[in-house]
Amino acid sequence: MVTRIVAAFALAAGLLFGAAAPSTPATTEPVYSGTGWKALTSHRIYSIAPDPYTIVFASEQARTKLTPYLTGPAGQITTITGVPVTVSFIVDTTPATSCPSRHRIVVHYIHQPLGLPGYSQARPCYSTVDNSAWGGHLLMDSEYWEVPNWFGPDPAVNEMMRKNAVTHELGHIFGLDHPNTDLDKDGVVEAYECVKNAAGVKPNLCSPNGGYKTTAGAGKYVTEFDAKGLQQMAQNYYLRLN
Numbered sequence: 001m002v003t004r005i006v007a008a009f010a011l012a013a014g015l016l017f018g019a020a021a022p023s024t025p026a027t028t029e030p031v032y033s034g035t036g037w038k039a040l041t042s043h044r045i046y047s048i049a050p051d052p053y054t055i056v057f058a059s060e061q062a063r064t065k066l067t068p069y070l071t072g073p074a075g076q077i078t079t080i081t082g083v084p085v086t087v088s089f090i091v092d093t094t095p096a097t098s099c100p101s102r103h104r105i106v107v108h109y110i111h112q113p114l115g116l117p118g119y120s121q122a123r124p125c126y127s128t129v130d131n132s133a134w135g136g137h138l139l140m141d142s143e144y145w146e147v148p149n150w151f152g153p154d155p156a157v158n159e160m161m162r163k164n165a166v167t168h169e170l171g172h173i174f175g176l177d178h179p180n181t182d183l184d185k186d187g188v189v190e191a192y193e194c195v196k197n198a199a200g201v202k203p204n205l206c207s208p209n210g211g212y213k214t215t216a217g218a219g220k221y222v223t224e225f226d227a228k229g230l231q232q233m234a235q236n237y238y239l240r241l242n
């Protein structure tokens with residue numbers, strides 16, 4: 001789930017020299033959707049800027065509990081996009097109703113952040129200068145960890161679902177939307193209605209509960225879908241400069 005807050009800060013410089021550029025774009029125009037992925041244009045995010053992003057924490061408890069769930073997807077985003085994403089030890093008390101400093105992602109560990117059981121939320125911010133992903137807040141429902149069998153009786157399944165949930169919300173911060181689509185042509189885009197790859201895996205950003213359902217794959221962006229979207233969003237930054 002995503003809620004938009006606006007980054008109203010002035011942006012002095014758009015490009016950090018030395019940041020790795022993504023692979024050569026396949027098109028000369030920005031692309032905002034593809035098979036199994038969709039840009040979060042409803043929140044005015046059209047690209048990922050090339051200079052580093054830093055994941056910080058709203059509390060020491062959030063840092064202790066959630067660091068292990070963020071290092072994997074942060075590293076994967078770096079590999080996919082060429083944009084450095086670092087998981088730090090910093091505690092940042094910026095309120096979840098305000099945008100943090102540019103390219104900071106503040107992670108919260110909160111019991112029912114929406115007042116409803118089982119709901120986590122991303123609050124992405126966007127640059128008012130170039131509409132790139134600014135950063136924002138990631139509010140994880142602590143119930144996933146407080147209740148050992150929250151997702152079912154199998155501990156391995158619970159851990160897979162926790163990993164996928166954190167990766168999903170982080171994907172929103174970097175400008176990915178839910179890619180659900182009307183596959184059955186009944187005029188309604190429904191929950192779980194997403195494309196699958198040859199192995200039957202839906203995009204991690206599919207709503208709800210997409211992503212790999214294996215110990216090795218959990219917490220990763222799906223190669224054919226989310227990963228391609230992240231790569232394109234990084235390319236869009238350069239394409240939108242033209």
